[in-house]
Amino acid sequence: MNKSSRKQAETKGRRAENMAAWLLRLKGYKILDMRHKTPHGEIDLIAKKGNVLAIIEVKRRPSLDQAIEALHSANLSRIEEAAYYYQAKRKNLADLTIRFDAVYVADGLRVKHVKDAWRGY
Secondary structure (H helix, E strand, O other): OOHHHHHHHHHHHHHHHHHHHHHHHHOOOEEEEEEEEEOOEEEEEEEEEOOEEEEEEEEEEOOHHHHHHOOOHHHHHHHHHHHHHHHHOOHHHOOOEEEEEEEEEEOOOEEEEEEEEEOOO
16 A cells, blocks of 8 residues: 555544544543553543443444455454453443444445444453
8 A cells, every 4th residue: 555545544534433432422432542552552442331440442434345355353353452451540430341343434424433343351
């Protein structure tokens, strides 16, 4: 991928994450962090609603089907490790249940939020 293509993909990814954050806010979630980096990797969105700490992976592709297919199992354990690290570093979040969600964004502003998209260990 050349530098221009990488920059365009980065811009579209940020836009998708912002759309996902607004969708979640409209659903009553409080966004705690975006693009949070840990030693284990980056978490796209971290949100809280009730007693749930939602760890959200955002995938943007031309279609919703392609976005869903882009969530690879190879990345899930990295996201899980990053989530547990994040929670352990914040005592005020220790009692919350972690849930792994996904928000899929397709070109044309189609957005789908899937709660409990996968289970951590």
